[in-house]
Amino acid sequence: MAAGRVLESWKEIAQHLNRNVRTCQLWERTQGLPVHRLDGSPKARVYAYAAELDRWLEEKFHEKERAGNGRHVLPSLPRRNMVLIAGMAVLAAGAIGALAWLIDRQAKVRWANDVAIPEIERLLLTPDKERAYDLAMRTEGIIPSSPHLAQVMPLVSGTLSIETDPPGAEAFLRPLGQPEAEWRSLGLTPVTVRLSLGPKHWRVERKGYATAEGSVPISAGQPDKVSIKLDEAGRAPDGMVRIPGEVCALPQFQISSSPSVWIEDFWIDRTEVTNRQYRLFVEAGGYTDPRYWKHSFELDGRPLSREEAMGMFVDSTGRPGPATWASGTFPAGQDDLPVTGVSWYEAAAYAEFAGRRLPSAYHWNLAAGMLREMDYIIPLSNFDGQAPSPVGTSGGLGPFGTTDMAGNAKEWCSNEAAGQRVNCGGAWNEAQYWYFLFDHYPAAMRAANFGFRCMKDIGPAEAAERAHAPLKVRPEPDYAGMAPCSDVVFDVYRALYGYTKTDLAPRLESRQDWSPDTVLEKVSFRDAGSDERIIAYIFLPKNFRPPYQSIVYFPGSSAMSLGSVFDYMTIKNREVELYTKRGRAFVLPVFWNTFERLKRPLPARSRQFLRDRMVRHHRELSRTLDYLETRPDFDAGKFAYQGLSWGAYAGPIHLALEKRFKAANLAGGGFYWEMHAPERGSPEWDAVNFAPRVRVPLLMQQGQYDAFYPLETNARVLFRLFGTPEADKHLVVYPTGHSVWLLNESRQDIFDFLDRYLGRPNR
Secondary structure (H helix, E strand, O other), rough: OOOOOEEOOHHHHHHHOOOOHHHHHHHHHOOOOEEEOOOOOOOOOEEEEEEEEHHHHHHHHHHHHHOOOOHHHOOOOOOOHHHHHHHHHHHHHHHHHHHHHHHHHHHHHHHHHHHHHHHHHHHHOOOOHHHHHHHHHHHHHHOOOOOOHHHHHHHHHHEEEEEEEEHHHHHHHEEOOOOOOOOEEEEEEOEEEEOOOOOEEEEEEEHHHHOOEEEOOOOOOOOEEEEEEOOOOOOOOEEEEEEEOEEEEOOOOEEOOOHHHHOEEEEEOOOOOOOHHHHHHHHHOOOOOHHHHHOEEEEOOOOEOHHHHHHHHHOOOOOOOOOOOHHHHHHHHOOOOOOOOHHHHHHHHHHHHHOOEOHHHHHHHHOOOOOOOHHHHHHHHHHOOOOOOOOOOOOOOOOOEOOOOEEOOOEEEEEEEEEEEEEEEEOOOOOHHHHHHEEEEEOOOOOOOEOOOEEEEEHHHHHHHHHHHOEEEEEOOOOOHHHOOOOHHHHHHHHHHOOOOOOOOEEEEEEEEEEEEEEEEEEEEEEEOOEEEEEEEEEEEEEEEEOOOEEEEEEEEHHHHHOHHHHHHHHHHOOOOOOOOOOEEEEEOOOOOOOOOOOOOOOOOOOOHHHHHHHHHHHHHHHHHHHHHOOOOOOEEEEEEEOOHHHOOHHHHHHHHHHHHHHHHHEOOOOOHHHHOOOOOOHHHHHHHHHHHHOOOEEEEOOOOOOOOHHHHHHHHHHHHOOHHHHHHEEEEEEEOOHHHHHHHHHHHHHHHHHHHHHHOOO
16 A cells, blocks of 8 residues: 555545546546555545655656647636636646645544544643643644634633732742753733643742742643732741631541631741751750740649659650650651651740741641642642652742642641640651541650641730630540341341352453562452452462462542552551461452542432442452462462451451451451431441441551541440450550551550461461
């Protein structure tokens, strides 16, 4: 087949030859013009190759020369007078130029419709938003009135307006998280521009004023706006940024009544307080100067004297300082790490020393951007990591220039809640969702991931006191007073989760040596109630003999925001090898709407959606066991369930229905509040009805200060409700918050439990 540009109709063929359609059809019949048909029939759609037509035409001119009589072998029009011929020649030359332009234009239009728009739609399904935008802008220059393109453009571009007080500042922009990218000038404020989707780093500069910066998401379907008051150079306190005031309310999920509070403009530290900064407080005698310690001390409800408190606030060598320090200072090279291991009292004392105060939860949420769509910060922040990072280096820039409000160190706030003190933002070793929630801990607690930052009022401090008032934590329902359903009713619920064991059609998608101790397999098999295939990642021990004991794992809710299991803490930090090194297989099914199977957008969290999701997940969990039973290298009599947080609260449902599990570990679980929300709750997945039907040996691990599933009013009630014999159910409480799985002692308790009920693996 000839190569080159394809002409797809008689009209295009005629334009290429500078003839009318009827003449070209005559040439095909009488002169052998090389025109092709799709199926060979006379009425089929025609096409031709421009290169073939050009060669044919050239040969015809050569035939004229060979004839020697000056006559053209192609049919020609009658002779006209020379003036007319000359005029026609001029017109023909212009027509040829116009025709060339039209041919080129038509080729570009075809490219835009047939190539560019489909490619844009493909790129919309990938993270490459910049390329999708660039291609869309190029296409818009060719077919600006295209209805198809008009539907695509809102999906690849958004608008941003930047306003400053005073106006006339130069605005700059670059992609967020790309410090090597060049700044693009947008002009002087106020300015409105169209941009590609995705988070951006903005900056504004005006002579005589401090530079301001922050981040903005650039969303599809709605314009984004930045309004910022510029401060005269030297007015802002060192290391602080201005946060614009507005009405703020806290998440109702955790607070029983969160009054909306008007927050005036305020300053807040750009970064968390560092070891270097905190050492100034220590070296200035801050621990011995009573001027900075303005709050009464308390431990476990008992008042403490100042001397008793100071005896607690020492480093690992007994000298005044954070719990993470030694010999009165921090380890070498950690100057710019956030100071951690400090109690709320120490954080408040430092703030007094610095002439500042701790932010309220309202101020903290406003600075962190919680009234905005801030999911884009999480992938750039230090979550699920091994250690804190130097402040300001993670890339997680807030809307007004703060850094590390997501992850790195949990940050103390001023408010009291349930007799304890609030901290926000999550830490480097916690799950991403803690950015949107808050914990509350005893004010004297000094965990290795507790840090803080400070704020400073711009207006009168009295105007902000309402925001610093105690918070009322959402009360737990009376779970202890709820009665399980009857066996007859439960049989109806059980039937809802049933399925037919159809052909699994299993496939080994990949197999690799993951480490010296572990082989990683990716497998897939058919779901029983849909056309989808379930994915599972299986981590096999190298140095033990099959058949293997198996930990079948149900993850925490981070699975609903991460695009890959390899971004998930247990896998990313290779904690799975704690199991394979001890001889057990670790199986992680990719449940519907998690990791690689994420769906967007999701339906509303209605009663039906939550119930159907639980049913689907249970079916997929059981199908995973069906698959494992087909493999001789797995011991079908030694499956153990492990659920973390989300997987732990779902545990009672799965364990009551799936009898193939011989042991279960629930870490950080409890009754989930949505089970009893009027518009969302459903008895078909209420743990009250399922827990009494659980008989499997059980290890439940809980944090003493868990704000998500409070120990006494929630988790302990669920534990008592389980139908497991008392000798085989174990509740272990740790002096921590929700994330009990971070503790080494909690891991050892899991291994001891598995050894007891499954036996030691085969060497």
